[in-house]
Each structure stands twice: as C-alpha cells, then as structure tokens.
Amino acid sequence: EIVLTQSPGTLSLSPGERATLSCRASQSVSSSYFAWYQQKPGQPPRLLMYDASSRATGVPDRFSGSGSGTDFTLTISRLEPDDFAVYFCQQFGSSPLTFGGGTKVEIK
Amino acid sequence: QVQLVESGGGVVQPGRSLRLSCAASGFAFNIFGMHWVRQAPGKGLEWVSKISYNVTQKSYADSVKGRFTISRDNAKNTVYLHMNSLRTEDTAVYYCAKDGGGPADFWGQGTLVTVSS
Numbered sequence: 001e002i003v004l005t006q007s008p009g010t011l012s013l014s015p016g017e018r019a020t021l022s023c024r025a026s027q028s029v030s031s032s033y034f035a036w037y038q039q040k041p042g043q044p045p046r047l048l049m050y051d052a053s054s055r056a057t058g059v060p061d062r063f064s065g066s067g068s069g070t071d072f073t074l075t076i077s078r079l080e081p082d083d084f085a086v087y088f089c090q091q092f093g094s095s096p097l098t099f100g101g102g103t104k105v106e107i108k
Numbered sequence: 109q110v111q112l113v114e115s116g117g118g119v120v121q122p123g124r125s126l127r128l129s130c131a132a133s134g135f136a137f138n139i140f141g142m143h144w145v146r147q148a149p150g151k152g153l154e155w156v157s158k159i160s161y162n163v164t165q166k167s168y169a170d171s172v173k174g175r176f177t178i179s180r181d182n183a184k185n186t187v188y189l190h191m192n193s194l195r196t197e198d199t200a201v202y203y204c205a206k207d208g209g210g211p212a213d214f215w216g217q218g219t220l221v222t223v224s225s
Contacts, residue, residue, distance in 0.1 A: 001170075032210070033210060035211035035212075043217075044203050044205075044215035044216060044217055045145075045153065045212075047213045047214075050208070050210065050211045050213075056211075088153055090155075090211065090212075092211060095167050096155060096167070096168075096169045096170065097143075097155040097158070099154065099155065100152070101152045102152045102153075
C-alpha cells in the first residue's frame with residue numbers, strides 16, 4: 001500500500017499570503033495518477049487538481065500543483081477567504097487507492 | 109448537472125448488515141466507474157471500494173474486504189454498497205463518487221452510518 005504523508009498538518013496564514021502544501025509518497029507515483037481535493041466543513045470533497053498539475057473545471061488559477069515521483073506540492077498563490085479548508089492528496093495508480101491525512105489551512 | 113444522492117445510512121448494531129445506495133443522474137452512468145469513500149467523524153478520507161463501468165472489475169480496501177460488496181445496476185443508474193459484519197470502526201460518512209478516468213471528479217453529499225450497540 002502506498003502511504004501518503006501530508007505536511008504540515010495545519011497551516012495558519014492570512015488572506016493574501018501564499019500557501020505551500022506538501023504530500024510525500026512512500027513509493028513512486030506517476031503524476032498521471034495523482035490528485036488533490038479540497039473539503040470544507042459539512043461538505044463532500046471537491047476535486048481540485050488531477051494529473052498532479054491540471055486544474056479541475058472551475059478551479060481558479062491561483063491554485064497550482066507540481067511534483068513527481070514521491071514528492072508533490074499544492075500551491076495557492078494568494079489565499080482568498082474561500083480557500084480556508086482541508087486539502088487531501090490522493091494516488092490512484094496502485095490499489096488500494098490511498099489518501100493523505102490532510103492539511104488544514106486556517107485563518108491566522 | 110451531475111448529481112449523486114446516497115441513502116441507506118443509519119444506526120446499526122455491531123455484526124449487523126446495511127445496504128447503501130447511490131442514485132446517479134446528469135451523466136452517462138453506464139460508462140463510468142464508481143467509488144465509495146468514507147470519512148470517520150473528524151478524520152480523513154478512506155477509499156473503500158471501486159466498481160468498473162461494466163461490473164467486470166471490483167476492488168476493496170483491506171479493511172472491508174470479505175465484509176463489503178459493491179454492485180451496480182446500470183438500468184437504474186444506481187451503485188450499491190452491501191455491508192456485512194459491521195464493526196464500530198465502520199462508523200463514518202459514506203460518499204459515493206464518480207470516477208473521472210482516475211480521480212473522483214464528482215461526489216455525493218454522503219450518508220452517515222453509525223455502528224453502535
């Protein structure tokens with residue numbers, strides 16, 4: 001099983017600041033099989049990024065993804081109030097599909 | 109637009125069974141795989157199971173293998189999760205999600221399953 005470790009667990013930032021979220025895999029993952037999701041309280045997750053760096057429909061361009069192999073990054077260039085949420089990474093190239101434990105981006 | 113509506117959750121005693129349903133609309137259900145993903149209260153996401161569009165492939169997390177069964181009825185645009193021998197650690201919100209060729213690109217609102225005596 002591929003274990004995904006996200007860091008930090010919590011990121012305390014102010015609106016307008018840059019957020020950098022990390023996801024490290026225990027084994028190499030093809031970027032074609034890597035995604036990021038956003039979840040707000042009381043809501044289901046929403047697909048944010050796929051293929052590690054492609055934005056899903058409707059996702060603003062302040063979100064960007066990068067990485068390959070075992071290290072992946074989600075960057076939010078300038079935080080908007082709507083961006084404060086929990087973010088999960090996922091790999092779906094190897095069964096079982098696995099998610100990271102999540103990074104909470106909170107208002108400082 | 110894509111809609112996924114889960115139902116069938118509730119409170120159940122350990123060792124009992126429950127069947128979850130997910131009614132899909134707004135897309136060609138019969139050509140997409142479907143997932144079940146769960147989230148225990150205050151915890152992260154755990155993938156549970158996936159079924160291919162034509163039912164030929166099914167996969168499960170180790171934590172549910174042998175106890176849960178995924179199925180679908182393409183005529184009814186519905187995917188199911190049959191859960192047997194439920195344990196307290198199965199308590200979670202269960203989401204169904206459409207497979208967008210890899211990632212889960214649309215999710216339902218979820219249905220809460222509570223396993224408690």
